[in-house]
Amino acid sequence: MATTPTDLDALVAQKYQHGFVTDVESDTxxxxxxxxxxxxxxKIKREPQFMLDxxxxxxxxxxxxxxxxxxxxKIAPIDYQSISYYSAPKANxxxxxxxxxxxxxxxxxxxxxxxxxxxxxxxxxxxxxxVFDSVSVATTFKEKLSxxxxxxxxxxxxxxxxxxxxxxxxxxxxxxxxxxxxTLNSAVFSDGSFVYVPKGVRCPMELSTYFRINAANTxxxxxTLIIADEGSHVSYLEGCTAPMRDENQLHAAVVELxxxxxxxxxxxxxxxxxxxxxxxxxxxxxxxxxxxxxxxANSRISWTQVETGSAITWKxxxxxxxxxxxxxxxYSVALANHYQQADxxxxxxxxxxxxxxxxxxxxxxAGRGQNTYRGLVKVLPSxxxxxxxxxxxxxxxxDRCGAHTFPYMEIKNPSAVVEHEATTxxxxxxxxxxxxxxxVSEEDAVNMIVNGFCKVVFKELPMEFAVExxxxxxxxxxxxxx
Amino acid sequence: MLSIRNLxxxxxxxxxxxxxxxxxxxxxxxxxxxxxxxxKSTLASVLAGRAGYEVTQGTATFMGEDLLPLEPxxxxxxxxxxxxxxxxEIPGVNNAYLLKAGLNAxxxxxGLAELDAFEFLQLIKDKMKLMQMDESFLSRxxxxxxxxxxxxxxEILQMAVLEPKLALLDETDSGLDIDALRxxxxxxxxxxxxxxxxVMVTHYQRLLDYIEPDYVHVLADGRILRTGDKSLAxxxxxxxxxxxxxxxxxx
Numbered sequence: 183m184a185t186t187p188t189d190l191d192a193l194v195a196q197k198y199q200h201g202f203v204t205d206v207e208s209d210t211x212x213x214x215x216x217x218x219x220x221x222x223x224x225k226i227k228r229e230p231q232f233m234l235d236x237x238x239x240x241x242x243x244x245x246x247x248x249x250x251x252x253x254x255x256k257i258a259p260i261d262y263q264s265i266s267y268y269s270a271p272k273a274n275x276x277x278x279x280x281x282x283x284x285x286x287x288x289x290x291x292x293x294x295x296x297x298x299x300x301x302x303x304x305x306x307x308x309x310x311x312x313v314f315d316s317v318s319v320a321t322t323f324k325e326k327l328s329x330x331x332x333x334x335x336x337x338x339x340x341x342x343x344x345x346x347x348x349x350x351x352x353x354x355x356x357x358x359x360x361x362x363x364x365t366l367n368s369a370v371f372s373d374g375s376f377v378y379v380p381k382g383v384r385c386p387m388e389l390s391t392y393f394r395i396n397a398a399n400t401x402x403x404x405x406t407l408i409i410a411d412e413g414s415h416v417s418y419l420e421g422c423t424a425p426m427r428d429e430n431q432l433h434a435a436v437v438e439l440x441x442x443x444x445x446x447x448x449x450x451x452x453x454x455x456x457x458x459x460x461x462x463x464x465x466x467x468x469x470x471x472x473x474x475x476x477x478x479a480n481s482r483i484s485w486t487q488v489e490t491g492s493a494i495t496w497k498x499x500x501x502x503x504x505x506x507x508x509x510x511x512x513y514s515v516a517l518a519n520h521y522q523q524a525d526x527x528x529x530x531x532x533x534x535x536x537x538x539x540x541x542x543x544x545x546x547x548a549g550r551g552q553n554t555y556r557g558l559v560k561v562l563p564s565x566x567x568x569x570x571x572x573x574x575x576x577x578x579x580x581d582r583c584g585a586h587t588f589p590y591m592e593i594k595n596p597s598a599v600v601e602h603e604a605t606t607x608x609x610x611x612x613x614x615x616x617x618x619x620x621x622v623s624e625e626d627a628v629n630m631i632v633n634g635f636c637k638v639v640f641k642e643l644p645m646e647f648a649v650e651x652x653x654x655x656x657x658x659x660x661x662x663x664x
Numbered sequence: 665m666l667s668i669r670n671l672x673x674x675x676x677x678x679x680x681x682x683x684x685x686x687x688x689x690x691x692x693x694x695x696x697x698x699x700x701x702x703x704k705s706t707l708a709s710v711l712a713g714r715a716g717y718e719v720t721q722g723t724a725t726f727m728g729e730d731l732l733p734l735e736p737x738x739x740x741x742x743x744x745x746x747x748x749x750x751x752x753e754i755p756g757v758n759n760a761y762l763l764k765a766g767l768n769a770x771x772x773x774x775g776l777a778e779l780d781a782f783e784f785l786q787l788i789k790d791k792m793k794l795m796q797m798d799e800s801f802l803s804r805x806x807x808x809x810x811x812x813x814x815x816x817x818x819e820i821l822q823m824a825v826l827e828p829k830l831a832l833l834d835e836t837d838s839g840l841d842i843d844a845l846r847x848x849x850x851x852x853x854x855x856x857x858x859x860x861x862x863v864m865v866t867h868y869q870r871l872l873d874y875i876e877p878d879y880v881h882v883l884a885d886g887r888i889l890r891t892g893d894k895s896l897a898x899x900x901x902x903x904x905x906x907x908x909x910x911x912x913x914x915x
Contacts, residue, residue: 611715616752616806619712620766620822621740621773630765634756634805 211268217241220369223268227338227372230345240358240368247362253496253525254554254586257467260432267370267403330386332416333378337405340376347378351409355438355475355502363434363496364471367403371436374405379414379445388644390419404435410445412478417448419647431456433492435470443478443505448486450643451499452651455491457658460549462521465493472499473529476508476537484511485528486642488651490658493522498556500529503537503565510539513639515651517658518551518583527557527588532565532598541572544636547583548659554586561598568595574604577635579628579659629656665690665861666711666830671722672886673703673710680706682886683722688830691858695872696865697897698883699905704865705749707883708834712746713739726830740766741773743829747819747836749865754806759818760788762806763825770826791824795851813844820851831855833864837871849874869901882908 211222220241224234249260327334333344341348358368379385410416433455441447449472458465468491474483485499501510512528530539545553553576561568576585587604609631617627633640633652640648666688673681680703688694698704710717711724713736724731726744734742754762767787768778779787785802792801795817807815816836823831833852837845852862852875864875872880872894880896881888884905889912890896900908 610752612752613754615714615736616748616754617762617766618736619740619746619748620762620826621737621769622762622765623737623769624735626765630757630762631754634754634758637756 209269210266213264213266215241215262215265215267215370219267223370223372226268227341229341232345232349233341236353236358237369240365241370243359244362244365244369247365250362253556254552254588255494255496255523255525257494260467262366265432268372326386330383331380332383332385333376334389335376337371337374337376337407340407344376344378347409348376348407351407351438351440353438355440355473356436356471361471363469364436367405367434367436367471371403371405374407374435376406377408377416377418379410379416381411382413383411384414385416388417388419390421402431402433402435404433406435406437407440408438408447408449409440410442410447410481412442413444414442415446417644418450419644420449420451421454421647431465432467433469435472437470437472437499439472439474439483441474441476441478441481441483441505441508444480445478446482446484447474448484449474449499450647451485451487451489452643452647452654453487453489453491453495454654454658456493457491457520457522458493460520462493462550465522466491468492468495468497470495470497472497473502474500474510475502476505476510476534478508479505479534480507481505482509482511484509484513484642486513486639487515487526488636488639488643488654489514489516489524489526490654492524495522495524495526497526498528500531501539502531502533503539503568504533505537506534507536507538508534509537511642512539512541512543513642514543515546515636515639515655516544516553516555517546517655518548518553519658520549520551522549522551523554524552525554525556527555529558529560530570532559532561532568532570532595534565536567536569537565538568539570541570541574542638543572543574544639545574545576545585546579546632546635546655546659547576547585548579550582552584552586554588556588556590558590558592559600560592561595561600563594565595566597568598570598570600572600572602574602575635576604576606577632578606578608628659632659666724666726666863668711668724669722671707671710671724672720673706673717674720675706675717679720680717680886681710684883684887685722686881686888688861688863690829690861691856692879693856693862693875693877694864695877695880695894695897696863696883696888697867697869697880697900700867702884703886704883705834708746708749708832708863708865711739711832712736712744737769740826740828741770743770745823745826745828745831747816747823747831747833749834749836749838751807751810751815751819753808753810755808757806758802759804759806760784760802763788763822766822767825788821788825791821794824794854795821796847797821812839813841816840816844816848817851820848820855824851824855827855827860829859830861830863833862833866835865835867837866837868845871845874869897872897884909884912 211219217238220237224237356364358365377389408418439447455466455468476483483501489495499512503510510530516524516526518524528541541557543555545555547553555574559570574587578585585606589602591600593600613631614627618624632655640651643651668684668686671681671684696704719732764784771778797817836848877894880892880894882890890908
């Protein structure tokens with residue numbers, strides 16, 4: 183009569199839509215990691231000495247570290263010597279100066295991903311710094327931005343053109359000693375994005391980067407640095423997709439945000455990397471360190487993430503609230519379907535007086551997915567009047583998935599007010615039946631209910647992204663009814 | 665329109681319907697009454713396609729089509745509507761959004777164009793006036809934080825929007841005060857038409873003062889034991905159900 187388990191199993195088997203490989207000749211370093219590789223990367227990028235020194239320090243430190251094992255994740259051992267640490271699309275001698283010079287195949291790839299790189303981008307008011315494997319291939323809207331004094335470029339360009347900013351801020355939020363993956367990234371990162379918004383400037387458009395992993399067996403080590411000078415505002419969007427591969431690919435990125443006094447940074451991520459197939463084969467290891475520091479008084483950093491992809495996600499976008507009255511926010515939707523594993527959350531470190539933080543986490547588990555929220559709220563003795571509100575909800579679909587919550591609190595100041603709310607629920611059969619008895623199909627009903635569950639987070643996303651996030655969730659959940 | 669013959673249904677090993685037969689024609693209003701646990705709500709659930717019920721014998725056809733193999737949404741799209749006894753809360757899902765999705769699915773089935781947001785808003789605002797519902801209702805979550813009366817009014821509002829051929833009202837009167845009952849009954853009465861049939865499941869004769877049935881059936885022990893006109897309801901009110909059972913077993 184109604185739904186049987188076999189229907190569900192069939193429905194759960196949905197395909198990854200972005201699985202295609204672009205056939206471009208790559209300049210790829212042979213697999214392996216030692217000081218020569220680090221020197222080679224630094225040389226390819228024509229970096230100043232301070233960069234090479236920093237990378238080498240990181241590498242030496244990394245050799246003293248071990249893979250972290252505290253997360254609620256099952257990770258197959260990674261052979262770091264079998265990874266190639268640099269892969270760049272073969273340049274036509276020099277980097278392309280305009281879109282016309284960009285390899286049409288790359289552009290076609292972006293078309294398939296729906297990246298608005300052409301005129302549509304201007305209409306949408308989005309500037310795209312497209313990272314293809316490791317080198318930025320096209321940057322749009324530079325002019326409009328530079329008129330406002332905003333620097334938005336690839337990390338490599340920033341190293342060449344603004345070394346003083348790099349030297350001053352690189353590693354100032356996430357030091358090269360921070361953790362195993364951040365340290366590895368510090369040694370071998372190949373490119374990424376750089377943003378500097380000068381004093382008092384409101385960035386005239388949303389800044390957007392699509393990261394994409396393409397070549398097989400290539401680790402992707404991105405590094406993003408965003409500096410919002412006093413009184414400035416910037417909103418940054420990050421979307422990710424990767425083609426289908428059988429082997430797990432490592433992605434160990436670092437994002438550092440610095441908000442000076444009265445500055446405001448909004449960082450939104452929609453992550454749709456290849457999650458592996460329905461049997462748990464393949465998929466991206468997404469081991470990312472994201473941290474922002476509200477360095478100045480009255481500053482604000484807001485993280486919003488929609489994590490639907492990757493085989494394993496290990497990611498805790500955090501805020502260090504140093505400036506008095508500064509505000510940190512974390513809004514998250516994380517989905518684990520099939521054999522996906524997600525261990526994600528945030529850290530809110532209250533240092534300054536009257537600092538406030540908000541954490542809203544929505545975890546969705548389906549199939550055999552394992553979804554963990556891990557969060558730390560730390561109030562230092564100096565953080566007089568600190569406040570935190572945490573809401574942590576889990577939604578389960580089916581009976582083979584898992585939801586786990588590990589909230590940590592370290593409160594060292596008695597004036598702090600910290601609230602924590604958590605719920606775990608299941609998509610109830612009677613909710614589904616109710617929708618269906620109104621004529622809505624089972625799949626649409628699931629999407630409706632899940633989107634309703636995530637609504638408070640989606641509201642935080644910029645409009646275009648909110649729609650994309652909803653669609654993405656629908657695709658990722660196709661038929662996972664419980 | 666609806667033809668049920670010798671229907672047997674059970675939950676797990678528990679047999680609930682034991683040979684129920686019922687004929688409903690367009691334009692008719694039927695009331696099904698009966699003691700607790702007689703199978704009234706089971707009948708409504710089986711007809712609407714709720715999971716967990718197993719039909720072991722008998723048939724149910726709707727508009728000449730076998731109803732039982734259809735998914736719940738397929739039944740709804742063909743014009744069958746169930747007003748829930750306990751409407752379900754769905755947090756975060758907008759009332760208007762669910763209803764628009766449902767209406768457009770129904771319209772598609774009927775070969776009509778989908779309504780856009782603007783047309784839908786016009787339609788639903790008219791219907792909301794009928795049910796005396798506040799406009800803030802549109803932006804609230806489905807039944808989220810609704811009072812008992814609001815939930816029941818919402819059910820009839822949905823019926824008014826979806827314009828079903830056959831409406832099953834499962835104890836729509838339960839939990840309503842007299843004013844709310846009047847609003848709900850007015851809503852239902854305004855939806856009576858020669859093309860539409862209504863089957864009400866209820867415990868109480870009171871509802872029938874407001875929505876006058878053409879037929880009253882007594883459902884007990886999983887079967888319809890007696891059928892009459894509205895005077896039967898008054899008799900049940902006076903004498904209870906036992907005499908119906910006794911007469912049925914004597915016969």
